[in-house]
Amino acid sequence: MPDISHQEPRAIIIGCGVAGIALTARLKKDLNFNNFIIYEREPEIGGTWFLNTYPGVGCDVDSHLYSFSFNPNPNWSKRFAEQPEILEYLNSTVDKFGIRPHVRCGVEVVEARWDETRWRVSLRDLETNHLFHREAEILVSCVGTISIPKDCDIPNREVFQGAVWHSARWEHGYELAGKTVAVVGNGCSAAQLVPKIVNQAKTVYQFQRSAQWVTSRCNREFTALEKWCFRNVPLANRLYRFLLWKNTDALHTLYLSDTKKLVAERERTTQGAVDYIRQNAPAKYHDALVPAFPLGCKRRIFDPGYLACLHQGNIELTTEPIVEFYEHGLRTARRDIEVDAVVLSTGFKIQEFLSPIEVIGRHTSLNEHWKSTRGAQAYKATFVSGFPNFGIIFGPNAFPAHNSVIYTNEVQAEYLIKTMFRPIIAGHFATLDVKEAAEMYDANAVQTRLKTMVWSGGCSNWNLDVNGRNTTNFPEQTWKFWLQLYWPRWKDFNTTGDTSRRPMDPWRKATLMVLTAVGMVLGTAYGRRKQLI
Incomplete structure (x- = not known):
């Protein structure tokens, strides 16, 4: 071309x-x-x-x-x-x-x-x-x-002597090993990256601004046989995709409150999420992690190993609001937390x-x-x-x-x-x-x-x-x-510049085709009857 x-x-x-x-x-x-x-x-x-x-x-x-x-x-x-x-x-x-x-x-x-x-x-x-x-x-x-990415809304960023970047603009040249790192935010991006950097950094402080609903996520690998079937069995891939779409679309009811049945269904799902959080996160974080708002009000987190990583000894989850940057880290109302780098996982515009x-x-x-x-x-x-x-x-x-x-x-x-x-x-x-x-x-x-x-x-x-x-x-x-x-x-x-021509909509087109076919059948039948007479 x-x-x-x-x-x-x-x-x-x-x-x-x-x-x-x-x-x-x-x-x-x-x-x-x-x-x-x-x-x-x-x-x-x-x-x-x-x-x-x-x-x-x-x-x-x-x-x-x-x-x-x-x-x-x-x-x-x-x-x-x-x-x-x-x-x-x-x-x-x-x-x-x-x-x-x-x-x-x-x-x-x-x-x-x-x-x-x-x-x-x-x-x-x-x-x-x-x-x-x-x-x-x-x-x-x-x-x-x-x-x-959202702009940093923490005051005095310019005085901080360490590194600062947004998770959506990751600094791959920065070596996390041996460093103390702060992660600001706890949405979907933070839930994915925190388990990774906990295994690299010396210490991680995660600042939670609001609780999030976290639910299970089984991310298994497809077998060679499954991939062979998706490639070679007629319609297997499309049927699997259709069933995924159909079952996923049924989740729409979790966002509704139109009937008592729908409210009860969401409450059951909510209790399942509460149970999942309490079964998988350290007990000391249960009160902080379980939201007070309805399931679905914020985008749900499908757990990529986030709750499990909170059991590691080198991470602290805190709900203390950040007051400002200072030369060596982040300041809350209760303490100064010294860090080498700050990752802003604070969402997008x-x-x-x-x-x-x-x-x-x-x-x-x-x-x-x-x-x-x-x-x-x-x-x-x-x-x-x-x-x-x-x-x-x-x-x-x-x-x-x-x-x-x-x-x-x-x-x-x-x-x-x-x-x-x-x-x-x-x-x-x-x-x-x-x-x-x-x-x-x-x-x-x-x-x-x-x-x-x-x-x-x-x-x-x-x-x-x-x-x-x-x-x-x-x-x-x-x-x-x-x-x-x-x-x-x-x-x-x-x-x-209208020519008054429009593509005919499929419903009208189908109706006309049916009527035409019926007319042809009736016309043929009438012609044969007339010949017989």
Whole structure:
């Protein structure tokens, strides 16, 4: 394939992580469409799986489910894959579907501005600092939110004489052996890395800011026979993936409080988690580790050996709030704790969708639009009113708390192709913009549903913004996400250059085919009867 990096594309895709790969592979596979370019800020593809390289980093979704439906992998080594294997899989997908020639890495999108006919995009080459511009009819954000670490909020960081880094930007050149290390935070990342560094460092202090629900996680390796069956037995891999998806989707009930039965079910699961913590953690930490908020209010931790490592003699878990850095360590209200290095496992800027990119639509910027609606929102998690020919994958209210994000990314990719790419490429219309009323109705319906769910259960979590609005989660099972995005509701959109042609929806098409077949059968029967008479 020729180098397309200097040609004006019909579509610009921002980001080549899971979402970007899901969309572009579908564009090539389903549409045979090649006139697009992907700009990736990092030096390599992979998104969060390229950036997060801390010890123990892995996925808490089953490997066969955390993979693309169009590229099943029969060779996963274990039930829950770790970062190197996932990154290898993403790279192999990019190569298999011929995506790599479309990617320009090390380029950040600075600004994208709509001018009534197309998007004008300003970009910066991060190696040369060269600023350049591209134009395209279609713009899609595939920017993930688990990529930009939260800033350090501990005062006086500059006075500390040791090393400080965020877990998502791991310092592989720092030798932990013989060092005293502080880990700030106790979420999913900390639970994965702490068991690893306890075995390397002399002493580890872990600062817990709030308790987390920890449940069991059996991460067994697949046998050679299982992998052979996944490769060679027809449909074995797909059936296994389907059963994983179905059983995982059933976990959605844990986030509901609609009936006494659902509340009782969550209470049973909660008691199971309490029992697991008490059976596996040291008794001295039981009161600190068991949360007071409902199960699911924060993202659950599927234990990668974290509770067991708390039994080791060189780790101390403390709930003492950190007051500030001092020259030699961290200061709490009770004591000074001398450390050589501080690892900030404090999460990401989940609420800053597309940050720091400035996207300017017909009348305002995307950030201003979301401020006016008191929180990030998108129609069907994908379109924003006033931003024509612009789509988002993995944006507001597109997170499945209980299932694989690759599944919902693929659903959004297919929806974008049906709603925007295929009709525009076919010349059915020039621009597509969701109506404000449709966007508001959809967003209000989502928020009404979310208010009754566990994320509003009183804990501090990254799902809620400063206004208390849940901007991340989709409130239903993922099959309902698929159903809602299966076919466009054309009446919810304004278009320009419209030819009044629309692809016929599958339900109507199937009905017409059945009616036509019935008509032909009846017509044939009538003709034969007339001949007999």
